[in-house]
Amino acid sequence: MIALSGEAFAQIVAKLRTAGCVFADEEARLLIASAASRSELVAMLDRRTGGIPLEHVVGWVEFCGMRLRIEPGVFVPRRRSELLAHTATELARENGRRPCVLLDLCCGNGAIGATIGSAFDSLELYAVDVESAAVRCARENLPQAHVYIGNLYEPLPAQLERRVDVIVANAPYVPSNEIELLPAEARLHEPLVALDGGHDGLDVTRKIAAGASRWLTADGHLLIETGAHQAPKTVEIFASNGFQTDVVSSEEFGATVVVGSTKKPAYGS
Numbered sequence: 601m602i603a604l605s606g607e608a609f610a611q612i613v614a615k616l617r618t619a620g621c622v623f624a625d626e627e628a629r630l631l632i633a634s635a636a637s638r639s640e641l642v643a644m645l646d647r648r649t650g651g652i653p654l655e656h657v658v659g660w661v662e663f664c665g666m667r668l669r670i671e672p673g674v675f676v677p678r679r680r681s682e683l684l685a686h687t688a689t690e691l692a693r694e695n696g697r698r699p700c701v702l703l704d705l706c707c708g709n710g711a712i713g714a715t716i717g718s719a720f721d722s723l724e725l726y727a728v729d730v731e732s733a734a735v736r737c738a739r740e741n742l743p744q745a746h747v748y749i750g751n752l753y754e755p756l757p758a759q760l761e762r763r764v765d766v767i768v769a770n771a772p773y774v775p776s777n778e779i780e781l782l783p784a785e786a787r788l789h790e791p792l793v794a795l796d797g798g799h800d801g802l803d804v805t806r807k808i809a810a811g812a813s814r815w816l817t818a819d820g821h822l823l824i825e826t827g828a829h830q831a832p833k834t835v836e837i838f839a840s841n842g843f844q845t846d847v848v849s850s851e852e853f854g855a856t857v858v859v860g861s862t863k864k865p866a867y868g869s
Contacts, residue, residue: 602632602635602637602638602641604632609628609632612628612631612632612645613625613628615645615649616628616645616648616649618649619648619649619650619651621648621649621654627648627654630654630658631644631645631648631654631657631658634657634658634659644657644658651784651785651788651789652672652785652789653676653785653789653790655670655676656670656671656672656673656674656676656789659671661676661677661709661711663677663679663681663682663685663711663714663715664682664685664686664711664715664718666711666714666715666718668709668710668711668714668737668741669709669737669740669741670709670737671733671736671737672733672789673731673733673789673790673791674708674709674731674733674734674737674790674791675708675709675731675734675790675791675794675795676786676790677708677709677711677712677770679853680825680853680854680855681711681712681770681825681855682715682853682855683825683848683850683853683855683856683857684712684768684770684823684825684855684857685711685712685715685716685768686715687823687848687857687859688702688712688716688766688768688821688823689715689716689719691766691821691823691859692716692719692720692723692765692766693719695765695766698722699720699722699723699724700720700723700724700765700766701724701726701760701763701764701765701766701817702716702717702723702724702725702726702764702765702766702767702768703726703727703728703756703760703764703766703767703768703815704716704725704726704727704728704768704769705727705728705752705753705767705768705769705771705808706728706729706730706752706769706770706771706772706794706804707727707728707729707734707738707742707747707770708729708731708734708737708738708770708794709734709737709738709741710727710737710738710739710741710742710745710747711741712768712770713725713727713738713741713742713745713768714741714742716768717742717744717745725742725744725745725746726745726746726747726748726756726760726764727742727745727746727747727748728747728748728749728750728752728753728755728756729747729749730749730750730751730793731749731791731793731794732749733791734791734794735747735748735749752804752807752808752811753811753814753815756815760815761814761815762814762815762816762817762818763815763817764815764816764817764820765816765817765820765821766820766821766822766823767808767812767815767816767820767821767822767823768823768824769804769805769808769822769823769824769825770824770825771797771804771805771808771824771825772793772794772795772796772797772801772804773797773801773802773804773805773825773826773827773830774795774796774797774801775797775798775799775800775801776796776797776798776799777799778801779792779795779796782795800830800833801826801827801830802826802830802833802834802837805824805826805834805837806837808822808824809822809824809837809838809840809841809843809860810841812841812843812860813841813842813862816862817862818862818863819861819862819863820861820862820863821859821860821861821862822838822843822859822860822861822862823857823858823859823860824857824858825855825856825857826856826857826858827856828849828856830856831847831849831856831858834858835847835858838858838860841860842862843860843861843862844860844861844862844863845858845859845860845861846858846859846861847859
């Protein structure tokens, strides 16, 4: 870490605060800890005060207690998506077969898959994203996984059909006409394809739900993060594709996850 005087630290904090960084003290410490030299610190500070997301500046993001690689142009996983990761982990634990086979769609930098994978000694993990920068990061964060670039299920090998126990997806779910309302950090520095979910925010969710049965086992699960107000419609989408559904919500994370199961209820239940 670069040694700075109290006055120099205060100047950095002031510059960050003037740029609108709410957690200026914390960000200053992270930038100082991440810089290898004073000149690099100045360059990083300029990028951050210029509106570049902090995670893109320092090159990593913290998610579920892990520090994961990220680079400019890659979607920054939000803390609310930790609910998706935790819920999928619990369902994967219930799987009687070992190793569990998990598919992470719209994987971004691989944060969801990395979190689930950290809970198991053995996990057969597949991940897919359409963005090349995201796939680069995911391959670094998921060194034991099979990481593909492509649109949803398209790049998956045929031998994976009917073998997947859990499909998890942090699909884009912001309606197209609300993209302009997002913070500038997201709007200007994250790929639109990772944010824009179409006219009602659920276009990608529809595609994932429609294709899931080809890949899931007879007692598999599909989990997709969604907005709280979109949950009823998401449930309808799941049900129309043959899933038994449940909704998991958390005030702590400010998040909602719709869970679908391919297992048919017992007769008469």
